[in-house]
Amino acid sequence: MKHAGLFLLISIVSTSIVMGQESGNSPIVNFLIKRKYQFPDSVKKGIVVDSFPQWPDTIYYNTMYTAARLGCATIPISFSNIELARGNAEVSPTVGVGFGYSWFHGKFLFNENDKITIDPTFFYGFIANAGLENNLSFNQLASFTMGAFIGVVNFTLFGGYDFINRSPTIGLGGRIDFYTISQKYLNVYGRVREVRKRKKIALPVTLD
DSSP: OHHHHHHHHHHHHHHHTOOOOOOSSOHHHHHHHHTTOOOHHHHHTTOOOOSSOSSOSSOBTTOEEEOSEEEEEEEEEEEEEEEEETTEEEEEOOEEEEEEEEEEEEEEEEOTTSOEEEEEEEEEEEEEEEEEOTTOOSSSEEEEEEEEEEEETTEEEEEEEETTTTEEEEEEEEEEEGGGTOGGGOEEESOOEESSOOOTTOOBOOOO
């Protein structure tokens, strides 16, 4: 169980950052196409438009947007945890790393240099986290936890069940959210709207 969990964790983390081939469009255009945005140019060409579109009719650069939720894959990193076993609370300085998915609230903006600026606030999600022994030995796992987390910025509180020590556990640590590695990993859920009315000089995002 211990060796299998470590092998599974390494496999997930090593394969999750593999990047696929992109088309010749700009990164922001590719981002919007993959998220089903209907460009005005496409509408003019007779493409059927969704009756309840997720995106506004026109997306503009340098304009702040928000949605019901944003999300991406995440790598949780914990530096200590508290095992709740047999009525006792034991603090363990176990170093843990894992894989999960994070939803969060916040705002985002499309820059003319093809970068997406993201301003996140509150995070939550689920994780699978493997902990190493205090001496960082890879011979066996000190813990293997599945659970959930909440957090702000990079500060994260984890909670779940440790299947190796057979006890509930909570811990503190941080995360590496995949959108910080590449904006292509950012997912948008729910209706997108402008946070405030755009400036008149804002340029629309168009097909290349």
